[in-house]
Amino acid sequence: MIKVQNLTKDYGHLRAVDNISFTIPKSGIIGILGPNGAGKTTTLKMMTCFMPPTEGTVFIDEKNIYQNSVEIRKMIGYLPEGCPIYTEMNVVDFLYFIAELRDIPKDSVNRRVKEMIDSCGLEEVVGKEIGELSKGYRQRVGLAAALIHDPEILILDEPTSGLDPNQIAEIRSLIKQLGKEKTVLVSTHILSEVEAICERVIIIDRGKIVADASLEEIQSSFHNQNRIYFEIQSKKDADILPEFEAIKGVESLQLFSKHEEDMITKFFINYSKDMDIRPELYNFIKKNKDWTILEMRTEQHSLEDIFRQLTEKGEEVAHA
Amino acid sequence: MHNIITIAKREIKSYFFTPVAYILMTIFLLITGWFFGSELFLVNEATMRNIFALTPLIFIFFIPAVTMRSISEEKRSGTIELICTSPVKDSEIVLGKFFAAFSLLVATIFSTIIYVIILLILGKPDGGVIVAGYIGLLFMGSAYASIGIFASTISKNQIVSFIVSFFIIMVLYLLDKFMYFIPTWLGSILQYISVDYHFQNIARGVIDSRDIIYYLSLIFVFLFFAWNSLTKRKYLST
Numbered sequence: 001m002i003k004v005q006n007l008t009k010d011y012g013h014l015r016a017v018d019n020i021s022f023t024i025p026k027s028g029i030i031g032i033l034g035p036n037g038a039g040k041t042t043t044l045k046m047m048t049c050f051m052p053p054t055e056g057t058v059f060i061d062e063k064n065i066y067q068n069s070v071e072i073r074k075m076i077g078y079l080p081e082g083c084p085i086y087t088e089m090n091v092v093d094f095l096y097f098i099a100e101l102r103d104i105p106k107d108s109v110n111r112r113v114k115e116m117i118d119s120c121g122l123e124e125v126v127g128k129e130i131g132e133l134s135k136g137y138r139q140r141v142g143l144a145a146a147l148i149h150d151p152e153i154l155i156l157d158e159p160t161s162g163l164d165p166n167q168i169a170e171i172r173s174l175i176k177q178l179g180k181e182k183t184v185l186v187s188t189h190i191l192s193e194v195e196a197i198c199e200r201v202i203i204i205d206r207g208k209i210v211a212d213a214s215l216e217e218i219q220s221s222f223h224n225q226n227r228i229y230f231e232i233q234s235k236k237d238a239d240i241l242p243e244f245e246a247i248k249g250v251e252s253l254q255l256f257s258k259h260e261e262d263m264i265t266k267f268f269i270n271y272s273k274d275m276d277i278r279p280e281l282y283n284f285i286k287k288n289k290d291w292t293i294l295e296m297r298t299e300q301h302s303l304e305d306i307f308r309q310l311t312e313k314g315e316e317v318a319h320a
Numbered sequence: 321m322h323n324i325i326t327i328a329k330r331e332i333k334s335y336f337f338t339p340v341a342y343i344l345m346t347i348f349l350l351i352t353g354w355f356f357g358s359e360l361f362l363v364n365e366a367t368m369r370n371i372f373a374l375t376p377l378i379f380i381f382f383i384p385a386v387t388m389r390s391i392s393e394e395k396r397s398g399t400i401e402l403i404c405t406s407p408v409k410d411s412e413i414v415l416g417k418f419f420a421a422f423s424l425l426v427a428t429i430f431s432t433i434i435y436v437i438i439l440l441i442l443g444k445p446d447g448g449v450i451v452a453g454y455i456g457l458l459f460m461g462s463a464y465a466s467i468g469i470f471a472s473t474i475s476k477n478q479i480v481s482f483i484v485s486f487f488i489i490m491v492l493y494l495l496d497k498f499m500y501f502i503p504t505w506l507g508s509i510l511q512y513i514s515v516d517y518h519f520q521n522i523a524r525g526v527i528d529s530r531d532i533i534y535y536l537s538l539i540f541v542f543l544f545f546a547w548n549s550l551t552k553r554k555y556l557s558t
């Protein structure tokens with residue numbers, strides 16, 4: 001169990017982390033989300049005992065970062081931002097070095113290193129110098145190093161930054177796998193990442209927590225409305241929008257774009273969550289023979305919108 | 321102890337990944353070889369005097385060049401986070417780095433054994449003076465190394481580290497060189513803190529505990545400063 005209490009960090013006059021508190025009970029993947037400079041890395045550095053807070057403390061299973069720093073470090077696997085590793089070492093040497101630092105017993109070192117090479121998919125690069133590896137492989141070496149002592153808690157600072165989509169997908173599935181038995185804390189400023197892997201998300205902005213809830217809770221608390229996107233081609237007249245106002249349940253219409261020549265209109269319909277207007281809509285459009293539906297899809301209010309709302313308001317939003 | 325060795329081992333390997341260690345050792349052997357040869361053949365004397373006189377000067381450049389990367393580079397590349405978040409004490413990191421530099425120092429100093437062998441073949445050198453000279457070099461070099469390690473903790477820029485350690489060592493070296501211009505009481509204080517004065521004492525063949533204590537304290541003080549400065553990452557922004 002991780003308990004972060006009133007964590008605060010000042011860099012000179014700059015308050016990078018401002019009185020942050022949260023608790024993580026047991027296993028699962030928790031996202032720490034925030035724009036650049038929000039204080040994510042700073043928070044993680046304090047949790048991993050790299051530097052102490054200006055105020056506040058972190059408990060991990062009743063141990064705290066001041067008195068039990070070494071024990072806490074033993075329980076945590078940490079992938080720092082940018083994945084710093086000794087570029088002049090080769091992969092195996094590096095893993096053995098970390099294994100030694102992590103006090104892995106002599107008789108199980110070989111086995112552990114081998115397991116890491118397997119589970120992080122490093123077979124192809126074992127003998128290579130780390131400086132020559134692609135970013136994706138480098139990141140995997142970093143992960144292997146963070147995992148080698150089989151920590152209960154894994155803290156990953158922007159683990160997929162700078163990777164190509166394939167590599168991102170691989171790392172994410174690896175993280176998901178790990179989240180089944182470990183507590184994984186992932187910092188990121190990419191929303192889709194949180195949506196893809198996290199069960200719970202803590203959003204911070206300018207050093208403060210602005211939301212802390214499960215992914216669904218956050219999404220649904222901002223979803224009083226549903227939204228449908230339409231792309232309709234009309235045979236007669238491009239000005240079709242007003243006709244939709246008559247439909248019961250429609251709360252607002254929002255024009256996206258209108259192409260006069262081919263008479264295509266693209267627009268959104270917002271409607272109340274309590275009422276499903278889709279059958280009604282379908283019947284309405286079917287009646288009108290001049291219209292061809294080119295596209296129709298339900299739109300979620302994206303986490304993007306939520307994030308922007310939360311971080312731009314810059315004020316405390318009710319914790320869930 | 322185990323962590324110190326792990327850190328030191330990796331550091332020693334890394335010396336030989338960059339050409340610095342090779343270049344320095346070659347230059348060292350070339351310079352000492354030149355002076356050794358000229359003394360042996362021109363003056364026709366079987367002594368190590370020139371080498372013992374020269375090495376402390378060479379070390380003023382040599383040792384900062386060896387130690388400048390040690391912690392600076394870890395800070396620059398961020399690997400400092402890797403070792404500081406593993407269960408290793410800051411003091412173990414400092415000692416590991418120090419012993420790595422010490423090992424390279426020992427290797428360098430003992431590469432000059434070849435000159436001693438030549439002397440033994442060609443003449444009858446004074447064994448006591450030579451042994452004392454080596455002991456002096458080891459202590460003096462270690463003191464320089466502790467200064468170098470300290471300097472490398474204060475910046476992520478290795479050039480800054482080099483300049484700072486070079487400057488500190490230079491000052492400590494020159495302290496007893498301007499004795500004519502200052503009152504005697506001040507002179508004897510300066511003499512006591514000068515690194516070269518104690519080396520000269522040892523190199524004469526007299527190993528006095530006062531000189532040894534001086535070097536050990538210097539090493540201790542600078543390693544303590546290094547530890548303190550490394551721990552300060554916790555409070556300062558760099």
Ligand SMILES: Nc1ncnc2c1ncn2[C@@H]1O[C@H](COP(=O)(O)OP(=O)(O)OP(=O)(O)O)[C@@H](O)[C@H]1O
Nearest residue numbers: 011016035036037038039040041042043189557558
């Ligand atoms: N070593 C430092 N010295 C001074 N200020 C710092 C230092 N590290 C971070 N900061 C400042 O503290 C604030 C928070 O930085 P932090 O790196 O924690 O943000 P972050 O959320 O990790 O951002 P990013 O998404 O860009 O990684 C920023 O304003 C940053 O400029």
Ligand SMILES: [Mg+2]
Nearest residue numbers: 040041042081
């Ligand atoms: Mg960051």
